[in-house]
Amino acid sequence: MKFFLDTADLAQIEEAASWGAVAGVTTNPTLYARIGGTVSDFPKHIARICACIDGPVSAEAVGSTRDEIIREGRELAAIAPNVVVKIPTMIEGLAATRVLANEGIRVNMTLCFSVPQALLAARSGARYVSPFVGRFDDIAEDGIEQLSSIVDALDNYVFAEGGPNGEEIEVIAASIRSAQHVTQAALIGADIATVPFDVLKKCVEHPLTARGLAAFAKDWEKVSQA
Numbered sequence: 001m002k003f004f005l006d007t008a009d010l011a012q013i014e015e016a017a018s019w020g021a022v023a024g025v026t027t028n029p030t031l032y033a034r035i036g037g038t039v040s041d042f043p044k045h046i047a048r049i050c051a052c053i054d055g056p057v058s059a060e061a062v063g064s065t066r067d068e069i070i071r072e073g074r075e076l077a078a079i080a081p082n083v084v085v086k087i088p089t090m091i092e093g094l095a096a097t098r099v100l101a102n103e104g105i106r107v108n109m110t111l112c113f114s115v116p117q118a119l120l121a122a123r124s125g126a127r128y129v130s131p132f133v134g135r136f137d138d139i140a141e142d143g144i145e146q147l148s149s150i151v152d153a154l155d156n157y158v159f160a161e162g163g164p165n166g167e168e169i170e171v172i173a174a175s176i177r178s179a180q181h182v183t184q185a186a187l188i189g190a191d192i193a194t195v196p197f198d199v200l201k202k203c204v205e206h207p208l209t210a211r212g213l214a215a216f217a218k219d220w221e222k223v224s225q226a
């Protein structure tokens with residue numbers, strides 16, 4: 001499973017990219033608002049993110065009609081070759097995805113909460129689909145169970161029919177809240193987990209690693225004094 005970083009914060013992206021293990025970035029309007037972004041700076045900000053990460057960068061279209069989404073999608077895709085257009089799972093979004101996919105523009109279908117939605121995303125030509133895990137948990141439902149069903153259903157789909165546009169759709173486990181979610185997503189067979197910066201850091205840390213490091217440092221001091 002690959003790791004994407006779920007943020008629009010450039011400092012976090014630069015830092016995480018330097019760790020060498022992050023394969024892409026996902027953003028959304030909320031994450032962009034959180035860093036104080038403006039509409040006029042949005043294309044430049046996406047370009048800055050694209051320049052510091054060697055992998056797909058999802059930038060979300062905010063239009064509500066297919067024509068608006070198609071126009072935005074083309075504009076976003078023109079920013080950099082690694083832009084992926086993020087489009088919400090809805091009728092207008094599916095229609096726009098089909099048009100953009102036919103033009104070779106990669107789409108990440110977002111706000112996906114069910115198997116039928118994920119299958120329709122695949123049928124419309126989306127390159128990625130993003131089932132949200134944590135938002136299910138927020139309403140006392142099991143987000144990991146939904147993710148698991150979506151991974152299974154898409155495996156059946158790809159096995160039976162082959163992916164659209166000759167590429168298999170990849171499942172991005174999104175709305176990830178913890179290292180435990182990351183573990184579960186990996187075991188289920190999600191292709192990617194997109195994680196906030198603090199969760200990524202927690203994935204690196206372990207109390208036994210910290211304890212082991214302290215012991216090694218202490219023993220090395222003894223060696224150095226001998």
Ligand code: E4P
Pocket residue numbers: 006026027028110130132134135174175176194
């Ligand atoms: C996915 O790409 C979204 O940006 C994200 O994971 C949303 O997560 P949230 O539920 O933490 O807002």
